Amino acid sequence: MNQNLLPQNFIDFISPHIPAHLSLQSFAEYCAKPLRKSIRVNTLKISVDNFIQLANHKNWHLSPVPWCDTGFWLQRPDEEENTIGLGNTAEHVAGLFYIQEASSMLPPEALAFNQTSLSVCLDVAAAPGSKTTQLAAKMNNQGVVVANEFSSSRSKGLFANIQRCGVTNSALTHMDGRQFTYLEETFDAILLDAPCSGEGTIRKDPDAMKNWTEDSVYQIAETQADLIDAAFHALKVGGVMIYSTCTLNPIENQQICLALKQKYPQQVSFEPLNNLFEGAEQSMTADGFLHVWPQIYDSEGFFIARIKKLASIEPHHDNPFTKLGKFPYTPVTKKLAEQFCQTLQNQFACQHFPVEHCYQRNNEIWYFPPEFAKLIGKIKFTRVGVKLAELAKHGFKFDHNLATNFAPLFKQQTFELNSEQAASYLKGQDIWFENDELAKLNKGEVVVLFNQQALGFAKKLPDKLKNQLPRELVRDNVS
Structure with a gap:
């Protein structure tokens, strides 16, 4: 048993809680094994079938x-694994997949399982963005999915991942999750992947248990x-709420859920997850929770509970969100909407842009999530939706996110890059051409694609495509 990974005080603490069909020895052995690398295909950018074809072409298994x-x-x-970080591949930078531990994919799956309404959702502790x-x-x-993060430093990474993955239905908040208590009966579905002691993450982070007490x-x-x-x-x-952690002890898992039911016995119902996937019964608890130990599926440890709200509970008073002030965005005027649509039609042959969801603030035009209007005035947001353009002296200055999120609507002025050109573009470099490959393009903005993704x-310009990638998105080590 690796005492460096599992301190003796933790072994003594966790041993009584290991299920009878598992052993302390197998738990320790799996904690010492390297974690299998896992990814999630981002279907907002590419279909699973097309990604599998792409992976086969790259000899990825x-x-x-x-x-x-x-x-x-x-x-x-091996050669690629040893020379190119997975996060530095052009496919990852383009948002075709998310590097995500397999067990952490369970909470969103459990939330959406047999769920008919995912209209207004909340991710209470959203960074770094895998579950959002x-x-x-x-x-x-x-x-709309409200992605909240209390940590300022982690909020930046959350937004970067939302942006990279082409998420257009997000609304970001920066607040203590306990304040959501004042938003009585606002969300159809809630994901609470709670801050925890991280006992299940030791395979990914050997220092995870270093300061455990x-x-x-x-x-x-x-x-x-x-x-x-x-x-x-x-x-x-x-509505349904998922409570999850990446830790193993019952104090942070089962006992938290059972205490909620004890507090609200007529309002709380636990929905068993034994049918979530084939093999789920191996990690089921008596209460219908999933308690994933590392040796069961050769993964990180995780806990997932699905909780349904059967009736209202006594609301809190003194809501701090009643004095938010006037919302600084207004729906775009009919005239501005027509001008913007006409510009997109002329440049990109875009026939139907969803201007009914567009808002304006000063000289900026934004796309907001379809259900966002229901939340206006209820909560303070740090960022909503997608910035599309700014009003310029002679029309519009397009924002980078207009290309990465709405390029599928564009039927002209797009140009497919090969892998070498794509890497150059992501490094902030211009793409030069020696022949008339650019002849089919009109002057002005062009959407550059890689694997058909913007x-x-x-x-x-006559002999090159001048790079317009925002400086903060330039990646010097992409391959």
């Missing part, structure tokens, strides 16, 4: 994750109890 039809364990050729982007893909960018478990559990109570207040009657805008 994919093995399906049983609980997620877009999830795969990935093996790359997975949920947005399940919603096919319809409705039993006292810290109880301290974290107090926060978790507050968060689950707040989220339950914000859940609509008939990387951004370039400007057509």
